[in-house]
Amino acid sequence: MKDENIKNIVEQSEVKTSYEFTDNLIAEIENGMQKNAQVAFWTMPKIAIGFVAVAILSGVLGSLLLPSSFTGATIIPIVWSFLLLIGLNHLLALHKCQSILEMNHKGMTPTKETLQL
C-alpha cells in the first residue's frame, strides 16, 4: 500500500471523545481546586516555624509555671510527647477529612477503616 494511502487510512482512525468530555474534565478540575482549598496540610516551612514556636513557648511556660524542682526533670519529655501526639492527631484528622472528601467526590461511601483513621 502506498504511503499516502496509509496516511489517509490512519487519519480516519481518529477516535472522538464523548460529547461531555470537556465539561466533565473542567468540573473535575474545579472540584479538585475546591477540595484542595477546603483541606490543606501544613507546608514544611509552616511545620518548622510551628516547631520553633512551640519550643520557645514551652520553654517560657515551663520556666514560669513549673516548680523549680521539675525543671530539667522527666516532665520535659512527657510534655514534648504530649505536644507531638496532639500534632499527629491533627494531621490524622486532616487526612481523614481529605479521604472522606475524596470518597464523596468519587460518589463512594467511606469504609469503616477510613472513618476509624
Add this chain to the structure above:
Amino acid sequence: MGSKVVDKDTQLIHRVRDGDMQAFRTLVDLYKDKSLSLAMSILKDKPLAEDVLQEAFIKVYQNIEKFKFKSKFSTWLYRIVVNTSYNQLKKKKRTFPLSEDDYTFEPLAENNVGLSLKHNDQKEFIQKAMARIRPDEALTLRLFYLCEMNLKEVEDVTKFSASKIRVDLYRGRKNLEEQLQKLLGKHIDDLL
C-alpha cells in the same frame, strides 16, 4: 500554518497560567481527539482511555507552569498522555488484544460484494483494524501520520529509539494492511 498553531497554543498557555479556564477548555478541545486516539492505541478500550485522558489533562493543568516552551505544547501533552496510558496498562495488566468485541467482530460478508464500502462505516473498520495491531505500532503510526510528527518528535514523545520507531512504522503499516485485508477482503480497495 504550523507556527500559527504554536502561537495560538502559546497565547492559550499564558491565559491558562493567568487562571483563564475558558482558555484551558479551548486547549482541551484542540487536542482531545488526537490525544484520545493515542491513548486508544495503547489501551484499546475507549472508556478506560477517556479516564486516562482526563487524568493526563489534569496533570497538564496542574503542571502548566512547568512547561518551558522548549518543545511544542503538543509534544509535551502527548508525552504525558502516552506515559499515563502505559502506566495504566501496567496497572491493569491487560493483555492484547483487549476487547471481547474485537474477537467477535464479523468480517464484511462476501455476499455484499455489490455494495460499496462507502455504505458502511469506513472509520469503524479502520478503528477495528488499528485496535488489532500492537500498541507500540499503533501509537507510532498515529503519531507519524495522524499527529503529523517527524521521527525526532515521535522519539521525544515515546522515548523509543529511532531504530525501534522505524521498525514499528514498517511493521505497523504491514499489519494494518493485513488486518484491513482480513476485515474487508476485496472491499479494501474502497478505502484507497
